[in-house]
Amino acid sequence: MALNLFLMLGAFLFCTGAYGVLARKSGVLILMSIELMLNAVTINLVAFSAFTHAVTGLVFALFVIAIAAAEVGVGLAIVLIIYRNSRTPNFDQLDQLRG
Amino acid sequence: MFAAETAAHGAAAAPWILENAWLVFVIPAISWLIIILFGKRFGEKCSWIGIAALATCSALSCWAAYEWTQQVEHHHGTPVVNRLFTWWQSNGFDFGFGIQIDGLAVMMMFVVTLISLLVHVYSTEYLKGDVRYTHYFASLSLFTASMLLLVTADNTLQLLVGWELVGLCSFMLIGHWWEEKANTNAALKAFLTTRTGDVGLLIGVIITPFIVYEATGGKHFSFSILEVNSSALSGGVGHALLLACASCLLLGIIGKSGQFPLHTWLPDAMAGPTPVSALIHAATMVVAGVYLGARLYGVFWEGFSINAGGMNLMAIVGAITIIIGAALAFVQRDIKKVLAYSTISQLGYMVMGLGVGAWLGAIFHLFTHAFFKANLFLGAGSVSHSGAHHSFDMKADMGGLRKYMPKTFWTFIIGTLALTGFPLLAGFWSKDEIIAGAGQGGFQLFAWVGLIGALMTAIYMGRCVYLTFFGEYRGHHHPHESNNTLTIPLIILSVFSVGIGFINAAPLGIHWFKEWIEPHGAEAAHFPVEEITHIEFHYSEAALAIAVAALGYFIAWAWNWKKWGPHGITQRNALARSGYVFLERKYFLDDLYTGVVVGFIKGPLARASYWVNRYVIDGVANGLGSGTAKLGDAVYRGIDRSVVDGAVNGLAEATGEVGGVLRVVQSGRVQRYALILVGGVVVIGVALVLAN
Numbered sequence: 001m002a003l004n005l006f007l008m009l010g011a012f013l014f015c016t017g018a019y020g021v022l023a024r025k026s027g028v029l030i031l032m033s034i035e036l037m038l039n040a041v042t043i044n045l046v047a048f049s050a051f052t053h054a055v056t057g058l059v060f061a062l063f064v065i066a067i068a069a070a071e072v073g074v075g076l077a078i079v080l081i082i083y084r085n086s087r088t089p090n091f092d093q094l095d096q097l098r099g
Numbered sequence: 100m101f102a103a104e105t106a107a108h109g110a111a112a113a114p115w116i117l118e119n120a121w122l123v124f125v126i127p128a129i130s131w132l133i134i135i136l137f138g139k140r141f142g143e144k145c146s147w148i149g150i151a152a153l154a155t156c157s158a159l160s161c162w163a164a165y166e167w168t169q170q171v172e173h174h175h176g177t178p179v180v181n182r183l184f185t186w187w188q189s190n191g192f193d194f195g196f197g198i199q200i201d202g203l204a205v206m207m208m209f210v211v212t213l214i215s216l217l218v219h220v221y222s223t224e225y226l227k228g229d230v231r232y233t234h235y236f237a238s239l240s241l242f243t244a245s246m247l248l249l250v251t252a253d254n255t256l257q258l259l260v261g262w263e264l265v266g267l268c269s270f271m272l273i274g275h276w277w278e279e280k281a282n283t284n285a286a287l288k289a290f291l292t293t294r295t296g297d298v299g300l301l302i303g304v305i306i307t308p309f310i311v312y313e314a315t316g317g318k319h320f321s322f323s324i325l326e327v328n329s330s331a332l333s334g335g336v337g338h339a340l341l342l343a344c345a346s347c348l349l350l351g352i353i354g355k356s357g358q359f360p361l362h363t364w365l366p367d368a369m370a371g372p373t374p375v376s377a378l379i380h381a382a383t384m385v386v387a388g389v390y391l392g393a394r395l396y397g398v399f400w401e402g403f404s405i406n407a408g409g410m411n412l413m414a415i416v417g418a419i420t421i422i423i424g425a426a427l428a429f430v431q432r433d434i435k436k437v438l439a440y441s442t443i444s445q446l447g448y449m450v451m452g453l454g455v456g457a458w459l460g461a462i463f464h465l466f467t468h469a470f471f472k473a474n475l476f477l478g479a480g481s482v483s484h485s486g487a488h489h490s491f492d493m494k495a496d497m498g499g500l501r502k503y504m505p506k507t508f509w510t511f512i513i514g515t516l517a518l519t520g521f522p523l524l525a526g527f528w529s530k531d532e533i534i535a536g537a538g539q540g541g542f543q544l545f546a547w548v549g550l551i552g553a554l555m556t557a558i559y560m561g562r563c564v565y566l567t568f569f570g571e572y573r574g575h576h577h578p579h580e581s582n583n584t585l586t587i588p589l590i591i592l593s594v595f596s597v598g599i600g601f602i603n604a605a606p607l608g609i610h611w612f613k614e615w616i617e618p619h620g621a622e623a624a625h626f627p628v629e630e631i632t633h634i635e636f637h638y639s640e641a642a643l644a645i646a647v648a649a650l651g652y653f654i655a656w657a658w659n660w661k662k663w664g665p666h667g668i669t670q671r672n673a674l675a676r677s678g679y680v681f682l683e684r685k686y687f688l689d690d691l692y693t694g695v696v697v698g699f700i701k702g703p704l705a706r707a708s709y710w711v712n713r714y715v716i717d718g719v720a721n722g723l724g725s726g727t728a729k730l731g732d733a734v735y736r737g738i739d740r741s742v743v744d745g746a747v748n749g750l751a752e753a754t755g756e757v758g759g760v761l762r763v764v765q766s767g768r769v770q771r772y773a774l775i776l777v778g779g780v781v782v783i784g785v786a787l788v789l790a791n
Contacts, residue, residue: 018777021773022770022774023770091770092768092770094768094769095766095767097765097767098766
């Protein structure tokens with residue numbers, strides 16, 4: 001299969017994720033969108049790895065998966081604490097840092 | 100794994116136990132793990148794990164000692180070095196973990212395991228029913244393991260590890276009964292005071308590889324004790340480096356071995372259980388400093404120019420410690436504190452012995468002192484346990500106990516006689532070897548200090564024995580003899596106190612200790628074999644020492660038993676009273692440390708800096724200020740208002756307007772920021788694509 005198809009899938013997923021991060025209100029959905037972006041990157045890595053027959057990309061993909069898991073753990077904890085402190089999961093209402 | 104050093108000298112393979120002497124610190128370490136993890140399940144039976152471990156180690160040490168004597172007879176006693184594994188290495192700089200077994204290490208292994216075993220046995224009775232019985236035995240095991248790690252170390256870093264671990268165990272055991280504030284204070288004081296010295300030790304240890312580096316012409320770094328010593332003695336190292344290293348290491352010795360002026364922690368350390376005082380604060384841990392001095396003797400020898408005679412820092416520190424320790428022992432009411440100050444004084448002998456080149460004498464005194472001082476401490480524990488209802492106050496709760504506790508009395512007497520240098524007992528041989536070594540090595544002054552110290556020792560120990568065992572019983576309990584668990588260790592130790600000195604009895608032609616312990620032969624490049632003072636026995640010197648001890652006994656007898664002399668002079672005479680107060684307040688050293696040193700940092704320093712702030716800095720600032728104000732006034736009228744103000748106001752207004760615009764961006768919303776970020780990335784990406 002052509003490399004292009006995978007790259008286009010990756011680009012589509014990445015754009016979807018980026019849109020979600022920018023447009024969604026709920027912290028949980030933002031985290032999910034970030035996961036989408038990470039997975040888009042992983043698809044690219046695997047695709048290039050298969051294309052060049054180099055194993056480095058596969059190893060990187062494993063790293064990305066592991067780090068994504070850790071990142072979700074930290075991110076969910078942050079969302080929970082934000083919810084506990086401000087009684088809302090929506091990020092658009094958080095503007096204490098406004099200058 | 101067989102060490103290249105031994106093979107290089109063409110000797111046959113070393114005996115198995117010398118190659119594998121690491122067993123002696125691994126076994127107590129395992130025992131510590133078992134007791135700390137599963138000790139609660141065994142209850143008071145957990146002590147048997149420690150006793151079994153120590154009995155094994157003691158047997159292994161005896162075996163090692165026997166093999167070592169055989170080794171010396173056949174192979175000139177080249178140290179057996181066994182590198183167990185390499186921890187890390189980088190660019191020619193490698194640090195391994197290994198053992199160096201020679202006479203000194205074997206001797207320390209024998210002393211530590213034997214006394215630790217006896218103390219374990221003694222403690223099963225002394226600590227019976229204690230709240231933290233399992234913790235106590237776990238700490239004892241850990242202490243023994245750490246101490247053996249220290250004495251078998253083949254490099255200075257490993258030695259440092261053992262050194263810090265014994266300090267930790269000492270801290271835990273002094274504060275064993277931490278419910279009382281005084282005990283935790285004592286533990287903290289011991290820990291922090293020895294830490295003060297350890298700073299020096301750490302710097303000294305860091306310097307040691309540079310000695311090797313300089314001696315090998317910049318080819319090689321090594322922490323190995325053998326290499327450091329031979330490098331120091333090779334003559335290829337600058338004196339300043341060696342002096343710096345030796346001085347820093349001496350600071351470590353001063354802290355650990357209770358030398359003046361950091362000795363103040365040792366008497367307070369008596370807050371711990373008595374068997375701990377016997378094991379850690381008399382027989383083994385406190386001599387770690389002396390052991391360090393003997394171990395890295397090449398560094399001290401060259402660094403302090405000991406062969407040049409005259410004065411050097413090490414001998415002076417030791418000599419001062421002998422006198423001040425002995426003097427303080429006169430005014431104590433607490434029997435353990437008398438013994439603690441006596442320990443300080445005897446450690447002074449050892450350090451002075453190293454400082455005057457009487458290496459063997461210092462080590463021999465370390466060896467004999469371990470036995471008779473452990474004997475005395477355990478005796479004091481027995482008195483307190485069964486005769487004085489857990490009090491250590493000689494004046495309030497003791498007296499006349501010889502009738503009630505004959506075994507404790509006689510073993511205590513033997514320990515006292517051995518300590519004070521009674522002819523043919525252990526202390527006679529070893530202490531007099533130091534004094535004679537000082538005299539024969541050209542250090543006459545230090546020989547006299549040693550003799551005065553011996554006189555004082557005889558007098559204060561006479562006072563201690565009188566107050567404890569003679570006169571009328573002053574307590575309010577029913578004194579009785581301790582049971583066998585307490586008295587059998589005492590009897591074993593007093594047998595050693597009587598007999599152990601004979602292994603280096605020069606007039607009888609016995610030099611075993613010298614042959615076994617002192618490095619000799621052509622291979623010993625790590626030790627100043629030829630130069631150190633080899634003591635000859637003179638009957639005149641022995642007679643002088645005996646006369647001094649006898650004078651001490653007579654004064655003690657006349658003052659205490661016969662009540663001759665000006666009793667009560669400290670109440671009548673102002674000069675005598677001030678002297679007494681001076682001693683009772685321990686030369687005000689504690690007040691110096693807490694009041695002046697700490698207080699200086701807390702109060703006056705703050706006040707002084709406030710004063711400086713108020714008068715100096717403020718004055719300068721005010722003067723400058725008024726001068727500047729006049730100048731400023733002129734400038735203000737002329738240039739400022741028209742030129743500068745215009746520019747500044749313009750700039751400020753421009754900044755304000757830009758800020759007002761940018762303020763909108765600073766919304767505080769994360770997603771806006773992310774949007775800007777993504778926008779920026781897109782712009783940069785597009786720019787890159789277009790540029791290419």
